[in-house]
Amino acid sequence: MTAQDVLSIIMGAGVGIGIAFWIAASILEKRNNVGDSHGETYLYSNDVMVTDKEKLQDALHPKLKEYIQRVEPEAPKYPTAPNSKEQVKRTGQIK
């Protein structure tokens, strides 16, 4: 065995551990992890309407900033907008 042999076997073992770790983690994720998901998108919304599309130059382009300003962020809209720190009540109970 030359020094090169030893080196290649050590390196090979490193690669092997990487792959073995991946296999072991995949099995663990599949078998020991249950129900880590939430309701599918379509359950709550299936009517996304895109009204406007535009290709922009790059991330620094001022048009990008302008683009997102097409929807103005507003203060949160609560049903009948009582104090936001108040506990939620049934609709019929809001005075």
Next chain:
Amino acid sequence: MATLCKNCNHALVFEPALGKLYCAYCGSQFAAEDVESDSKKYRENERVLTRDEVFGDDETYEEFLESYVYTCSECGGEISIHGTEVSTTCIYCGNPNVVFSRVAKEMTPDYIIPFSVTREQALRYVQQMISKSVLLPKELKALNVNDIKGIYLPYWVVNANHEEAAVVQVRGGSAVSKYTYHGRKGYMTIKNFPLDGCRMLSDESSTCLEPFDLSAMRKFDEDYLLGFYSNSSDITYEEMYLATERRAKEIYESTIKKEFGKNAERICAESHQTAILNDYKYAMFPVWFITYRCEGKPNTILINGQTGKIVGAVPWNKKAFKWITIISGIVLGVVLTLLLRGIVSALGAPETGKDSASSITGQFILGFGSLFGMLFATVASIKMAKVKKLLQLTQSDKMFHFVKKRQG
């Protein structure tokens, strides 16, 4: 506050397997809408004493939430109720009690999804889940459940409008830069989004309980609570808004990203408006909480009481995991190295000198091999982080106390 059997005057419980109220004493069954619960009359006019009024200001009593004392209608025993609870069992006689008077009419839910998964089924699901898991710690070989409670959780069923302008960063498609950018402005509605109303319960765990089938919602009736625990909502309008907004953004953004398939990198800028509509409903959804101890920590598994969906992570033997990975990794690595060398020398590389098979193999592994190795290790770490996060929720003290701080 218990609801009594018309035939023998013993306390009734709601039986998920029958979907009816059941008398364990004489076997009678009643539909929830056919019995007149005492608590319905009770909640109209009774004033309830706080724990302080009954016991005085007790220092040893560490509960941070307010607490109330009721009397069991079956045996006269004192029932202590924390914060937002609305039903429980009497510690003296074990009979179900609904204590709606405190929350009064204004917090009576509009709807309820009754339990359809029975206690036995819930236990069996957890047993199956654990037996399917790998690298079980020794103490889990025989499952010892400490606690199982069926709890109705308060949910707000929300409709909302959402408008958003977002820019998607997409890989490829441009000669000058690595990415292209695409603006997508649009709107959508959110319908029947269930939002957990318990502050004590983290959003991560409650969203995992989804989906609930809302077509099975019925008009609320206290009698469905008999034999189960329940809480009323304590979230604020702000929390309701933030949870709805978060999910709305997620839905809109994942939808527009779909257009670019795998090349969609991320949303790099956005602006939005979310408005919750005025027609939100208050409902109670059934959840089983099953607790067992492992590694000195409480583990609480959640089960959707309507669909049987299980949420939780099973702990694993970390030492065994480490050594199995290392040893099988070394074996795999050596086999791969020898295999590669065999292939290279079979292809006719000279046996000695600079270009020997082992040298070529060594170089190859150094180059591509270590890159692949690291790639695999990175993906593995992401997967591990996911499992560990859910395990953390399963073993969280907050969850444990949410279940534990109840009588019975």
